[in-house]
Amino acid sequence: xxxxxxxxxxxxxxxxxxxxxxxxxxxxxxxxxxxxxxxxxxxxxxxxxxxxxxxxxxxxxxxxxxxxxxxxxxxxxxxxxxxxxxxxxxxxxxxxxxxxxxxxxxxxxxxxxxxxxxxxxxxxxxxxxxxxxxxxxxxxxxxxxxxxxxxxxxxxxxxxxxxxxxxxxxxxxxxxxxxxxxxxxxxxxxxxxxxxxxxxxxxxxxxxxxxxxxxxxxxxxxxxxxxxxxxxxxxxxxxxxxxxxxxxxxxxxxxxxxxxxxxx
Amino acid sequence: xxxxxxxxxxxxxxxxxxxxxxxxxxxxxxxxxxxxxxxxxxxxxxxxxxxxxxxxxxxxxxxxxxxxxxxxxxxxxxxxxxxxxxxxxxxxxxxxxxxxxxxxxxxxxxxxxxxxxxxxxxxxxxxxxxxxxxxxxxxxxxxxxxxxxxxxxxxxxxxxxxxxxxxxxxxxxxxxxxxxxxxxxxxxxxxxxxxxxxxxxxxxxxxxxxxxxxxxxxxxxxxxxxxxxxxxxxxxxxxxxxxxxxxxxxxxxxxxxxxxxxxxxxxxxxxxxxxxxxxxxxxxxxxxxxxxxxxxxxxxxxxxxxxxxxxxxxxxxxxxxxxxxxxxxxxxxxxxxxxxxxxxxxxxxxxxxxxxxxxxxxxxxxxxxxxxxxxxxxxxxxxxxxxxxxxxxxxxxxxxxxxxxxxxxxxxxxxxxxxxxxxxxxxxxxxxxxxxxxxxxxxxxxxxxxxxxxxxxxxxxxxxxxxxxxxxxxxxxxxxxxxxxxxxxxxxxxxxxxxxxxxxxxxxxxxxxxxxxxxxxxxxxxxxxxxxxxxxxxxxxxxxxxxxxxxxxxxxxxxxxxxxxxxxxxxxxxxxxxxxxxxxxxxxxxxxxxxxxxxx
Numbered sequence: 001x002x003x004x005x006x007x008x009x010x011x012x013x014x015x016x017x018x019x020x021x022x023x024x025x026x027x028x029x030x031x032x033x034x035x036x037x038x039x040x041x042x043x044x045x046x047x048x049x050x051x052x053x054x055x056x057x058x059x060x061x062x063x064x065x066x067x068x069x070x071x072x073x074x075x076x077x078x079x080x081x082x083x084x085x086x087x088x089x090x091x092x093x094x095x096x097x098x099x100x101x102x103x104x105x106x107x108x109x110x111x112x113x114x115x116x117x118x119x120x121x122x123x124x125x126x127x128x129x130x131x132x133x134x135x136x137x138x139x140x141x142x143x144x145x146x147x148x149x150x151x152x153x154x155x156x157x158x159x160x161x162x163x164x165x166x167x168x169x170x171x172x173x174x175x176x177x178x179x180x181x182x183x184x185x186x187x188x189x190x191x192x193x194x195x196x197x198x199x200x201x202x203x204x205x206x207x208x209x210x211x212x213x214x215x216x217x218x219x220x221x222x223x224x225x226x227x228x229x230x231x232x233x234x235x236x237x238x239x240x241x242x243x244x245x246x247x248x249x250x251x252x253x254x255x256x257x258x259x260x261x262x263x264x
Numbered sequence: 265x266x267x268x269x270x271x272x273x274x275x276x277x278x279x280x281x282x283x284x285x286x287x288x289x290x291x292x293x294x295x296x297x298x299x300x301x302x303x304x305x306x307x308x309x310x311x312x313x314x315x316x317x318x319x320x321x322x323x324x325x326x327x328x329x330x331x332x333x334x335x336x337x338x339x340x341x342x343x344x345x346x347x348x349x350x351x352x353x354x355x356x357x358x359x360x361x362x363x364x365x366x367x368x369x370x371x372x373x374x375x376x377x378x379x380x381x382x383x384x385x386x387x388x389x390x391x392x393x394x395x396x397x398x399x400x401x402x403x404x405x406x407x408x409x410x411x412x413x414x415x416x417x418x419x420x421x422x423x424x425x426x427x428x429x430x431x432x433x434x435x436x437x438x439x440x441x442x443x444x445x446x447x448x449x450x451x452x453x454x455x456x457x458x459x460x461x462x463x464x465x466x467x468x469x470x471x472x473x474x475x476x477x478x479x480x481x482x483x484x485x486x487x488x489x490x491x492x493x494x495x496x497x498x499x500x501x502x503x504x505x506x507x508x509x510x511x512x513x514x515x516x517x518x519x520x521x522x523x524x525x526x527x528x529x530x531x532x533x534x535x536x537x538x539x540x541x542x543x544x545x546x547x548x549x550x551x552x553x554x555x556x557x558x559x560x561x562x563x564x565x566x567x568x569x570x571x572x573x574x575x576x577x578x579x580x581x582x583x584x585x586x587x588x589x590x591x592x593x594x595x596x597x598x599x600x601x602x603x604x605x606x607x608x609x610x611x612x613x614x615x616x617x618x619x620x621x622x623x624x625x626x627x628x629x630x631x632x633x634x635x636x637x638x639x640x641x642x643x644x645x646x647x648x649x650x651x652x653x654x655x656x657x658x659x660x661x662x663x664x665x666x667x668x669x670x671x672x673x674x675x676x677x678x679x680x681x682x683x684x685x686x687x688x689x690x691x692x693x694x695x696x697x698x699x700x701x702x703x704x705x706x707x708x709x710x711x712x713x714x715x716x717x718x719x720x721x722x723x724x725x726x727x728x729x730x731x732x733x734x735x736x737x738x739x740x741x742x743x744x745x746x747x748x749x750x751x752x753x754x755x756x757x758x759x760x761x762x763x764x765x766x767x768x769x770x771x772x773x774x775x776x777x778x779x780x781x782x783x784x785x786x787x788x789x790x791x792x793x794x795x796x797x798x799x800x801x802x803x804x805x806x807x808x809x810x811x812x813x814x815x816x817x818x819x820x821x822x823x824x825x826x827x828x829x830x831x832x833x834x835x836x837x838x839x840x841x842x843x844x845x846x847x848x849x850x851x852x853x854x855x856x857x858x859x860x861x862x863x864x
Contacts, residue, residue, distance in 0.1 A: 020723070045704040046582035046612070046628050052700055054580065068710065076705035083700050105705070110698040117697055149714040153724065160727035167738045198715060 017157050018150060041067045048080065057084040075105030079114070086118055092208035092230035092262075094118050099206060099233070099264045107142050122231045140193045148197070152190040159183040200235075205246070205261040207232045212261070214254035218243035225254040234261065287312040289377035291366050293355075297385045300407060301439065301504050303356045303534060305332075308368060308379065311348040314338075318351045319370040326363040326386060327355040328536065356504065356534050357386040359406040409472075410439045413540040415449065415496045417483070421546050425563050426649045427482045427594045430456075432496045432540065435467070435474040440503030442533060447479055447498045453491035453547065454483045484594055485547030494542040501533035550647055556656045558602060562646035564593010568601070568657040570642050576665045579636070582628045583664065587614075589644060590622035600625040601644040608636045612702050634668045749796035756793035760786055760857050764850065771846050779846055780834035783853055787827060794860060816860070823856050 048063035061084045067077055082097035098115040105111060140148055162179055166172050207228045215222040218240055228234065228248065237253065238245040244261065247253045287310055294305040306329070310316045314336045321329045332352040338345065355365075366381040411434070418429040432447045446459050463478040483493065550563075569588045577583055589598050600614040614627035629639065641660035648655050714720050744751045763786025770779040788802045795814050802810070807824050830849050834841055 041707060042704055043582060043584070046630075049700055049702070050580050050582065050630055067704070067707070071710050072707040073710045074705040074707045076701035076703065077707070080700040083697055086697050110701070114697040117695060146714045149720075153720075156724065157727050160731050164731050164734045167734050194715070201713075 013161065014154060014157065018154060041070055041072050045077065045080075052080065052084060052087075055087075057088045060084050073100075073104070075101045075103075075108065075111070077101075078104070079108070079111050082114065082118075086114070090208070091118055091121055092206055092210075095231040095233075096206040096208060096262055096264060099204070103264070104144055106144050118231070122229065140190075145194075145197055145201075148190060148194050152187065152194055155183055155186045155190065159187070202263065203236045205234055205236050205244075205263045207234065207260060208262050209260040212256055214246065214248075214252075214256045216254060218245075218255040222255070226252055228256065228260075233264075236261070236263065287316075287375075287377060289368075289370065289379045291368055291379040291382055293365070293382055293384055296383060297387060298357055299387050300357055300360060303354050303504055304384065306353040306355050306365070307350050308353070308370075309348055309350040310377070312346065314347045314349045316349055316351075316370075316372060319368065321353060321368075324355065324363070324365055326359050326361060327357055327365075328534075330354045330356075330534065354534065355384075356502070356536070357384075357407070359408065360386045360388055362386075407439075409437075411436050411441055411502075411536075411538065413447070413496060413498055413538040415494050415540040415543055417493060417543050417545060420544070421548055422485055423548050423550055423563065423647070423649050423652075424485050424488055425561065425594050425597050427484045427564070428545075430481050430483050430493070432479040432481075432498075434477040434479075434498055434500075434538065435469070436477070437472050437474045440531075441500050441536075442503060443501040444477060445499040447496045449494040449496040451483060451493055453485060453487045453489065454493060454545075455486050456483045457481050485545070488547050488549040490544065490546045492542045492544050494540060496540040498538045500536055500538065502536040503531050504534050551652070554654050556643075556645040556654055558643050558656070559645040559647070559654060560599040560602075562589075562593065562598045562644070563649055564591060564595075564597075564646060565648055565650060566591035566593055566598070566644070566646050566657075568644040568659060570659045570662065572639055572662045572664070575663070576667070577631065578667045578669045579631055579634045580669050582612075582630050583639070585627045585629050585639060585642075585662075587625045587627070587642060587644075588622055589625075592621065593646070593649075595623050598623050598646075600627065601642050603627055603629065603639075603642055606640075608632060609639075615703065631664060631666045634666045636664060636666045638663045752793040752796055756790055757857070757861055759793065760790040763787075763789065764854060764857070767850055767853070771843070771850060774843070776834060776841055776846060780831045780841075780849070783827065783849055784831040787824070787831075787853060787856075790857060790860075791824075816863070820856055820859055823852050827852055827856070 044063050044066050048060045048067075051057075051060035051063060061081060064077060064081045064084070067073075078097045078101035082094045082101060085091075085097060086094035095115070095118050098111060098118060101108070101111050102115065143151070159180070162172075162183065166176060207230055210230045212228040213224045214226050214228055216225050217223075226248065233249065235247045236244050237247055239258065242258050243255050244258045245253065246256050246261070290309045290311070292307045292309065294307075298304045308319060318331055318334060321331075330353065332354050334349055334351050336347065336349045338347040362383060362385045364381055364383055366379055368379045370377045370379075414433045414435070416431045416433075418431075419426075422428045432449070434441075434444065434447075449456075459479050459481045463480070465476055465478070467474050467476045485491065567590050569590075570585060571588075572583050572585050574581075574583065585603065587601055595618055600616060603609075603611055603614075605611040608631060610630040610632060612628040612630075614625040616623060616625050618624075638661040641658050643656050643658045645654060645656040647653075744754070763782060767779055767782040767786060770782055791802050791807075791811070792798060795811065797810060807821060807828070811821060811824075827849060830841065830845065
């Protein structure tokens with residue numbers, strides 16, 4: 001009876017915790033005062049959709065961009081922008097926006113399909129060096145950054161709750177080692193990819209120009225080191241005025257004009 | 265050497281499995297007559313072993329039982345060592361009468377032990393003493409009449425999914441009940457809402473006034489058929505009078521009843537579980553007859569309105585159709601009214617939101633040509649549970665003014681201009697991207713991630729703070745239960761404060777004898793608790809020897825001696841001590857206690 005109530009209390013505390021965090025996560029919703037008017041982001045979004053259906057992709061992008069300019073974003077919004085660019089033939093920008101959408105709606109099957117399709121249209125074929133760290137991060141690819149943060153936070157709360165229980169219920173103490181070890185392991189396994197993903201947040205970029213020369217030095221007349229193609233994902237190591245030092249997936253490093261890439 | 269032999273012997277005894285014939289099982293109670301509202305102690309003693317787990321007590325008629333804990337004992341009589349374990353239970357009587365407890369039987373490792381049986385008489389609390397057996401039978405005696413639980417549903421034949429108000433009432437009369445938990449009840453075949461804040465009021469029933477705590481919620485049947493709701497169960501704590509200890513307080517003889525007993529645990533709480541009767545309900549299905557085609561399961565009494573904005577648009581521009589369903593009923597059954605797609609309109613999935621007693625559906629419709637003049641009528645059907653009939657409310661048509669789409673300056677787009685010129689690594693015939701999303705999804709602030717939110721990060725301090733507080737509470741609890749000196753030391757100033765207030769009251773009343781008694785008792789109790797010495801042993805004569813060792817100042821000792829002397833004097837010649845003396849004594853007492861409290 002007591003155990004039942006205890007389990008229920010733990011469940012209530014955890015769900016309250018997750019509920020509270022989710023509330024912080026969803027920072028804003030379009031204001032209801034503007035509902036149905038031309039200033040309402042949802043309205044602008046629908047207008048963009050209508051333009052897309054008419055084949056007016058530039059105008060559709062213009063409308064979708066207006067939603068972004070209002071400081072709002074959503075996975076569906078980036079997905080639709082990606083579709084517009086794809087239809088326009090700008091594969092780089094399409095992939096860039098699909099990447100952005102993937103950070104918010106990683107499990108969306110339409111997005112996965114379009115992203116793979118867009119990648120299949122690319123002309124390059126460069127073997128990637130996949131480190132063990134990348135493999136660990138990829139395990140959690142189906143979770144968005146916020147979802148991972150909530151998961152990690154919940155495991156932490158569980159651990160603290162367990163220590164509180166342990167103080168009051170002597171029967172629980174014999175499980176101290178296995179439970180603590182499991183929860184600590186879960187924390188480490190979640191924290192590593194989370195930290196890695198956070199550090200990647202501002203460094204990942206996509207090539208948006210068709211062919212981009214990567215040079216040995218940040219100078220216009222420097223020797224070309226290698227070439228990047230539209231839609232390639234690269235890591236930005238350093239930014240200097242109009243130049244950026246980047247690393248390609250096969251590990252090659254060089255300097256590229258900032259305008260030829262866009263950060264995800 | 266002798267000690268080593270003793271310890272070895274004791275250890276051997278601990279690990280020697282006791283044989284059944286050597287073990288004696290005896291049941292005793294702390295007393296055989298108990299008034300209702302108090303509790304007794306049941307001891308199950310096993311002599312000849314220390315290795316017996318607490319027996320599970322079967323339901324004892326007329327009592328609620330609770331396991332308190334074990335106590336073990338080892339003794340050596342005439343060179344023979346014996347050990348025993350006593351499992352202690354607290355029994356709370358539930359009704360008056362004579363009850364037979366036991367014989368209790370207990371099985372361990374194939375051996376069965378059977379105890380003696382006992383008889384306990386439960387009397388009414390108002391006339392707990394033996395001199396009023398007649399009156400106690402006349403008055404309502406049972407605990408069940410003083411505190412009980414009822415459960416009522418507003419309707420016994422509801423329709424499926426119809427919300428039914430459910431009321432659970434806790435009746436309390438002339439008894440202390442604390443820490444009342446929210447009720448729990450089984451509701452197979454029903455879905456139950458959460459309880460709102462409970463109401464409290466008084467109600468007269470059968471000539472008795474009850475304090476009523478009322479819990480309200482709503483349930484609705486999810487399956488057709490006869491079901492039983494409940495019984496409802498409430499956990500609470502009953503405040504009962506603590507049983508007087510066997511030994512008497514040293515002050516009993518001199519001052520009558522120990523005045524601190526009531527203050528220091530004359531009452532204690534016992535957990536109690538109250539159960540109501542179950543409620544039988546027959547859940548009816550909705551009639552087939554007269555069911556409108558657009559009916560989607562909504563139940564209740566609703567009103568329905570629609571509005572569209574903007575009403576002046578160009579063909580291809582979105583129009584938001586806002587449909588509001590308001591009224592009373594089960595909103596989980598309310599679905600969006602159907603607006604079907606036609607050659608005139610493109611229709612998106614509606615978005616629903618609930619605001620109190622109304623549900624709003626917002627649907628984006630796009631007029632496809634300037635020939636459109638109105639949004640056609642929209643109907644909403646529901647089943648009115650009060651009248652038992654289906655009803656349909658139709659609203660609209662909503663007039664629209666649709667203009668031709670303005671010609672925009674369109675940038676010339678060459679279809680897939682960029683990709684066409686490139687060498688395509690892989691060609692996929694009949695493959696294309698999947699269509700755009702119809703709704704924007706959850707719009708959030710750009711770049712706002714949880715891991716950068718200061719509120720989110722700060723929230724993690726909450727469980728840590730909880731842990732630290734729990735640790736402090738637990739340490740303090742442990743110390744209070746194991747370190748009697750600490751517990752006494754902690755309670756000393758509180759007890760003294762109460763004594764001083766009592767003395768002050770007696771001073772104002774002008775009762776010198778009682779005043780000095782109170783001062784004497786307060787000081788003796790305080791010194792006992794403060795320095796952890798037996799209170800009974802404190803007299804003016806032994807203050808010096810006892811307190812000098814504890815490092816108490818000579819001036820304070822002198823003051824103490826003076827107070828004790830005045831108290832003694834008051835007993836023999838109280839007339840000589842006027843209000844001024846009493847006042848001085850009280851101040852001196854206060855000063856001494858303050859001084860000792862400041863001293864570490």
